[in-house]
Amino acid sequence: MAQGWLQIAVFVVVLVALIKPVGIYMAGVFTNQRVLLSPVVGPIERLTYRVLRVRPDAEGQDWKAYARSVIVFSLFSWVALYLILRTQGSQPFNPQGFHSGPWDLSFNTASSFVTNTNWQFYGGETTLTYFAQMAGLTVQNFVSAAVGIAVVVALIRGIVARSGRELGNFWQDLVRILLYILLPISVIGALFLVSQGVIQNLGDTSLVHTLAGGTQFLGQGPVASQEAIKELGTNGGGFFNVNSAFPFENASGLTNFFEMLLILVIPASLTYTYGRMVGSQRQGWAIFAAMFVLFIAGVAVVYMAEQHGTVAQHAAGLHTHAFSGSTGGNMEGKDQRFGIAGSSLWTAVTTVTSCGAVNAAFESLTGLGQAVPFANLSFSEVVFGGVGTGLYSMLLYVLLAVFIGGLMVGRTPEYLGKKIQAREIKLVSLGVLVTPLAVLLSSGLASATRLGTRSIYAGINPQGFSETLYAYLSQANNNGSALAGYTGFIQPHAPGNVGAYGISFADLLGGMVMIGARFLPILFVLGVAGALAGKKVSAAGLGTMRTDNPTFVVLLIGIVILVGALTFFPALLLGPVVQSLTTRLF
Amino acid sequence: MWKDLKTGLIAIVLMTVFLGLAYPLAITGISQVVFPGKANGSLVKAGGRVVGSSLIGQEFKGRAYFHPRPSATEYSGNVTFFGNAAPNSVEAREEVREYLKAYLQLEKPFDRSLTSEDVPVDAVTQSASGVDPHISDANARIQAHRVAAVRHLPLSQVEDLISANTDGRFLGLLGEPGVNVLELNIALDKEAPVE
Numbered sequence: 173m174a175q176g177w178l179q180i181a182v183f184v185v186v187l188v189a190l191i192k193p194v195g196i197y198m199a200g201v202f203t204n205q206r207v208l209l210s211p212v213v214g215p216i217e218r219l220t221y222r223v224l225r226v227r228p229d230a231e232g233q234d235w236k237a238y239a240r241s242v243i244v245f246s247l248f249s250w251v252a253l254y255l256i257l258r259t260q261g262s263q264p265f266n267p268q269g270f271h272s273g274p275w276d277l278s279f280n281t282a283s284s285f286v287t288n289t290n291w292q293f294y295g296g297e298t299t300l301t302y303f304a305q306m307a308g309l310t311v312q313n314f315v316s317a318a319v320g321i322a323v324v325v326a327l328i329r330g331i332v333a334r335s336g337r338e339l340g341n342f343w344q345d346l347v348r349i350l351l352y353i354l355l356p357i358s359v360i361g362a363l364f365l366v367s368q369g370v371i372q373n374l375g376d377t378s379l380v381h382t383l384a385g386g387t388q389f390l391g392q393g394p395v396a397s398q399e400a401i402k403e404l405g406t407n408g409g410g411f412f413n414v415n416s417a418f419p420f421e422n423a424s425g426l427t428n429f430f431e432m433l434l435i436l437v438i439p440a441s442l443t444y445t446y447g448r449m450v451g452s453q454r455q456g457w458a459i460f461a462a463m464f465v466l467f468i469a470g471v472a473v474v475y476m477a478e479q480h481g482t483v484a485q486h487a488a489g490l491h492t493h494a495f496s497g498s499t500g501g502n503m504e505g506k507d508q509r510f511g512i513a514g515s516s517l518w519t520a521v522t523t524v525t526s527c528g529a530v531n532a533a534f535e536s537l538t539g540l541g542q543a544v545p546f547a548n549l550s551f552s553e554v555v556f557g558g559v560g561t562g563l564y565s566m567l568l569y570v571l572l573a574v575f576i577g578g579l580m581v582g583r584t585p586e587y588l589g590k591k592i593q594a595r596e597i598k599l600v601s602l603g604v605l606v607t608p609l610a611v612l613l614s615s616g617l618a619s620a621t622r623l624g625t626r627s628i629y630a631g632i633n634p635q636g637f638s639e640t641l642y643a644y645l646s647q648a649n650n651n652g653s654a655l656a657g658y659t660g661f662i663q664p665h666a667p668g669n670v671g672a673y674g675i676s677f678a679d680l681l682g683g684m685v686m687i688g689a690r691f692l693p694i695l696f697v698l699g700v701a702g703a704l705a706g707k708k709v710s711a712a713g714l715g716t717m718r719t720d721n722p723t724f725v726v727l728l729i730g731i732v733i734l735v736g737a738l739t740f741f742p743a744l745l746l747g748p749v750v751q752s753l754t755t756r757l758f
Numbered sequence: 759m760w761k762d763l764k765t766g767l768i769a770i771v772l773m774t775v776f777l778g779l780a781y782p783l784a785i786t787g788i789s790q791v792v793f794p795g796k797a798n799g800s801l802v803k804a805g806g807r808v809v810g811s812s813l814i815g816q817e818f819k820g821r822a823y824f825h826p827r828p829s830a831t832e833y834s835g836n837v838t839f840f841g842n843a844a845p846n847s848v849e850a851r852e853e854v855r856e857y858l859k860a861y862l863q864l865e866k867p868f869d870r871s872l873t874s875e876d877v878p879v880d881a882v883t884q885s886a887s888g889v890d891p892h893i894s895d896a897n898a899r900i901q902a903h904r905v906a907a908v909r910h911l912p913l914s915q916v917e918d919l920i921s922a923n924t925d926g927r928f929l930g931l932l933g934e935p936g937v938n939v940l941e942l943n944i945a946l947d948k949e950a951p952v953e
Contacts, residue, residue: 173799179932223772239759252770298837307778314777343765351953352772355781362785363792369813372797378802381807382816383943384823390811393834396789397782414838417815417886420799425933426924442840481879484843485851490858490882497896498878499934502886504843504850508892509826509883511934515886532842532886542845546788548931560762609790635844657842704936757848 173479173494177512180471183432190437193442200550201352202345202449205287212245213351218273220347224683228344234337235702239695240321240324243340244285246691249315254282256308257300267376270669273299277661277674283683285312285501286653287690288320288558289526290409290652293660297412298390299669302374302730305700309409310398314358317405318349320560324442325349327564328449330701337705339698353438354405359379361400368430368631369731370424372396393421403434406558408528416518416531416675417507428514435527439556442563450588454720459566462728466555470544478502483755485645502541505533514543523548526558528652535630535639535655539751542638545653546748549645552607558650564697569602570597571700573731574719581725583717588710597731603696610689614681615644615743623677629657634757638747646701647682648689653670792927804944811835812941815889821864821908822952824893824901828857829881831888841884859881866902876900892936895924909950919945 185241192607200207206214206742214324221228233241254264256276261271264726273281277294286309294300300309322345337593343533366372375392382388395411399421403407422431440460447456457493494500501512510518515532522529525544534545548555554566571587578585586593618624627643646653664671674679680701718724789797796815802812810816815826817833826833830841858874861881866872878896893901898920906916923942926935 220772222767225761226765239927241766243761244762248770249765252774277859285908289945295837295839304784306775309953310782311774311778315773327917343769346769350777355777359781359785363788366785366789366793366797366944369796369800371799373799374785374786375798378799380808382809383804383940383947384816384820386815386817388810388814388833389836389837390814392799394782394786396797412838414840419811419887419889419891423813429928431934465800482850484847485847485879485883487851488854488858489874490854490877490879491878495900496895498880498894502845502850502880502883503879503885505840505885505886506883508880508894508936509890509892509933520837525949533842535840535842536850538845547813588824609934614950628846629842630844635847640783646875655842656840657844711946714779752845757851758844 176475176511179513180517181749183429187436187440189443191441194437194441195448198353198441200447201348204344209352209356211436217347217351220351221344224343224347226341226343227340230475231341232338233341235326235330235339235698236375237703238383238543240341242323242694245342245346246319249312250282250286253285253308253312254278257281258305258548260304261300263301263303263308265374268301269297270301274672274674274681276676280660280674280679280683284652284740285309285409286316287650287686288316288407288526288561289647289650289686290406290407291647291654291672291682292409292413292652292681294589295413295663296410296664301748302393305398305411306394310401311359311400313401313405314354315346315408317354317401317407317559318346321349321438321557322346322560323701324560324564327567328446329695330705331590332450333705334709337702339701339705354401357404358397358400359451361404362396362510364430365396365399365427368427369419370396370399370427371420391420399431401435403431403527404438406439406525406527406560407524408595410529416529422531425509425514428510429519431520432521435521435525435529436556436557438467439525439562442560446563452720454714455503455742456589458720459570461725462732463555463566465729466551466732467520470524470548470555471520472521473518474541474544475513477538478512480538483540484757486707487757495746502538502577503538505536507531509663510668520544520548522533523651524555524557525618526561526649526651530653533655533656535654538642539748543748543752545745546645546744547736549649549651550744551732552604552736553649554732561650565693568600568697568700569732570719570728571600572604573724573728574717576731577717577727579723581717583715586691586716587711587719589712590704590707596700599696599699599703603693603700604735606696607689610648610685611644612739612743614648615686618644618678618681619731623630627660629659634747634750635758638751641747643682643741644685647686650686650690688719691735797810802944803939804947809944810940812938813891815891816940818939818943821904822944823899823943824939826904827890827893828882828884829888833889835889838888840886843884854882865904866899869900871942872900891938892925893939893941894943895920895935895937898937898942909946909952911950915949919949
């Protein structure tokens with residue numbers, strides 16, 4: 173395992189080294205300064221404003237106006253994507269001749285990509301045209317990520333603002349985030365991935381005659397361009413059904429490492445950006461530290477659990493220890509080039525963030541290994557989290573911690589000089605609780621009804637319950653990873669997907685959960701930003717509780733675990749906890 | 759409100775054209791010029807014809823070839839899904855038992871000392887992609903006994919081919935080493951064709 177730990181350590185070191193430069197660059201973009209790329213991108217940016225007919229400097233938005241722009245833009249995004257999915261059969265770039273998607277599945281998929289969830293009931297390579305993948309999904313990979321970042325930028329401006337009610341201009345934030353951050357990194361990332369074997373073409377599925385005299389079809393398509401933004405924007409929707417396990421999406425140990433970095437670089441660096449924008453780097457590091465501790469704990473647990481092997485494998489007489497030339501461990505649902513370490517690290521990376529791309533089968537993780545994705549999602553994606561969404565969700569927990577900490581020691585709850593009062597705490601509580609509520613209600617409904625249990629693959633047992641709970645945890649937290657046996661789309665093996673149909677209940681419930689658990693918190697967050705923007709800043713005194721020292725980091729971690737555990741512990745007992753404590757087979 | 763609607767509509771059209779067409783098509787164009795081999799699937803040839811992709815595992819049966827890892831998808835390169843064997847499931851136990859039995863049955867006649875304890879995990883578990891191009895070094899070295907015997911080659915020569923067709927860690931650090939089964943079998947056919 174030493175080699176595996178070394179790989180994990182190297183990953184952590186490279187990630188931490190990127191945080192400062194990327195964080196500084198992003199802060200420059202968010203505060204509308206000239207940055208490295210301004211000479212190249214500046215003219216395109218100004219032209220874009222002209223086409224959009226916005227004058228960003230003259231049009232500051234208060235929280236309501238900002239929220240309205242977010243909602244309107246997301247609504248148009250949803251309609252555009254839904255229409256593309258429903259009419260793809262008559263669009264270009266369709267060498268396989270795929271038909272248009274059914275209404276219920278398309279509802280789920282459109283909701284999934286507009287909310288940055290990228291939950292996949294559809295199978296990419298067997299249902300979607302290249303046009304739908306590019307003009308539909310790739311576009312949403314970019315813009316849903318940009319929306320998440322824009323919202324956290326607005327929140328930070330609200331925290332920082334010393335007067336007035338303005339949080340900036342949404343359209344300007346959207347354009348700058350796309351042009352200065354997401355697009356340039358994606359271009360470089362995509363070309364690098366192609367250079368390492370990730371495919372990028374528009375050709376039809378190709379037929380080869382194999383060495384042993386058989387035949388094999390090889391899927392093709394514009395994969396790398398989607399792969400780069402899929403990881404960078406913590407989206408996670410695979411071009412292929414098995415996502416980043418498929419070699420054409422993730423070709424080697426190097427691409428695996430690179431893609432994991434793409435997933436974490438923005439969420440992690442935003443903590444630095446935050447410190448810079450609020451004028452105290454220590455505030456950013458405190459948040460980073462809380463996230464980092466929870467992340468490392470998750471990595472360690474999942475790696476050790478997977479190295480141990482599963483109950484079923486041991487019962488079959490298989491020896492899962494490592495020896496010369498074999499990693500040992502639970503290789504079910506994992507590929508050799510990633511091994512146990514590369515698959516375990518990825519599993520933690522993709523579930524602390526709201527990415528949800530997978531390079532191994534979550535359904536085949538060990539009981540304890542599964543508990544890590546469950547725990548990460550139960551923390552409502554605040555451990556780095558999605559791009560933007562992770563930091564704004566964590567800031568809600570920070571305000572909650574300030575409030576609870578203030579009550580415990582009898583001090584006025586204050587954050588960065590601003591009093592935290594009834595209105596903010598009400599909005600924070602709503603923002604923190606709406607996602608868990610959506611999870612428990614929907615997974616309860618899906619577990620208790622025949623309509624819901626139709627989607628289960630593993631049967632009526634702890635694993636089947638885990639599938640259901642995880643499906644709604646993942647969709648509500650806009651993650652998108654899955655215990656993939658759970659299904660909302662039935663595909664018979666017929667050419668052109670004749671006879672395929674969606675499971676309406678799972679498609680619709682999931683779609684509504686994704687939308688509700690994305691946009692309600694956004695409204696609460698912007699509401700908090702608006703409430704904070706107008707507040708006076710008072711100087712820190714002896715009575716002020718510090719939010720940039722280790723004590724606060726511990727308090728913050730405690731609050732995150734407390735809320736997650738109190739909310740989900742009973743449900744987790746029935747699934748992953750049972751399976752990790754027993755040697756029984758079901 | 760009206761202004762938002764107008765801006766939103768223009769924005770989504772503009773971004774669809776720019777990010778949904780211009781960006782992926784530009785990346786496609788550049789890739790096809792700069793990395794045509796990789797961009798089109800790293801196809802490999804044997805005897806002058808394309809026999810597959812070096813990144814995509816394919817099915818090998820019979821005793822003369824190295825065998826890839828078990829696949830949930832019959833090594834499909836265009837219809838992919840996970841096997842989804844659960845950690846505590848009876849089916850998963852039975853599946854591993856079957857694979858283990860079949861593996862020992864195939865290899866033990868050529869490697870008499872082989873016991874289930876020596877069988878590496880990757881040999882009897884389904885991969886994630888269904889087309890894992892690699893097997894572990896230990897797995898390959900067990901199969902080497904069979905392949906050497908069937909092809910009438912010295913074991914050391916087959917083991918050299920294994921080493922030559924192993925994809926190592928990047929910089930000796932990232933990923934796990936794996937023996938590329940298709941490339942190894944191509945090399946075998948070149949050195950000692952079976953009649």
